[in-house]
Amino acid sequence: MRLYEAPSPNARRVHIFMAEKGIDCQRVPVDIRGGENRKADYLGKNPSGRVPVLELDDGTFLAESVAICRYLDWLSPEPRLFGEPGIEAATIEMWSRRSELNFMASVAAAFRNITGFFKDRETCVKEWGEVSAQTAADFVGMFDEQLAKSPYLAGDRFSIADITFVVAWDFAKRVKVVPLPDAPNIARWHAVIAARPSYTAE
């Protein structure tokens, strides 16, 4: 297998996931800033132009970080990071989606529209960036309350939901565009997650 990637929160999700599974594979850097992901060769691998993409040994290309992780969860089932089929898997899906759609997507929209990081290739709307930053901040309480009740986001076990949320949280801290409120339960949980060897996976 080969992982085509560029430094990004989505690549970090896959790195942590692979480290948890004890999986490694060849890495192929994609020059996003130089627009390599917009050229025909890369679009043949992933027509959406996004990174990362996993190339399987039979030449199949699999895009979308969560789809890549779901494939790896099947390839190497322990520990099971998407949960056992049934209510556990559905609960993990629910918290993964909240982490992604309610928080991570808003942090990303804030970052891109406020900083203009990709302004050479997309229209940035600063006012939307500010709305998105507030949306991300407004949702912090939901995660903090959940982590007051539960050791991990989706229950008693570490899962893909924790990976998505820690990656989004760290990105928000780093890019400093979201006014993150105090969140004592997230802070406690974060210390637990950051103590896992996978946290520093690259």
Place this chain on the structure above:
Amino acid sequence: MRLYEAPSPNARRVHIFMAEKGIDCQRVPVDIRGGENRKADYLGKNPSGRVPVLELDDGTFLAESVAICRYLDWLSPEPRLFGEPGIEAATIEMWSRRSELNFMASVAAAFRNITGFFKDRETCVKEWGEVSAQTAADFVGMFDEQLAKSPYLAGDRFSIADITFVVAWDFAKRVKVVPLPDAPNIARWHAVIAARPSYTAE
């Protein structure tokens, strides 16, 4: 089981999914326009305030339409709309996410920001709505090309990816904020999907 819902593309995704499975359950309308989903009683069911929510027979609340569908796929496995574990499930996940993140989310952002449908409760940024409408339109070609090669979005079998895309496509047609380009392969596929009894499920 009870489904708390309001008329929306997300509710329609669950309706089609349930119809494909032959599952029905009690429906409980939620008055979104009146702000019922922002009140304590509803937030106790779903702290994100979104609809739909599935209440299980043991009183557990499951939110996020895809998490609800994944639970129902386990409860009633035939036909298997998330695919067999492995490359099939991962491919379905990839196309589901493309349908959602590259298309449906942009259509929704265009609709909300251009029409101001929820302007009593959220800041609408018209310029962002226009950027989002163009993003949605720009991605149509990717889906049309896939449907030139494949009878269904994720391969030879109908899946949750087709449900998400048809719901988003129909919503885009109805609200008329996205300049949809001609897409002959989507049109052919749409006729096939619209012929399924689940297409008109309510």
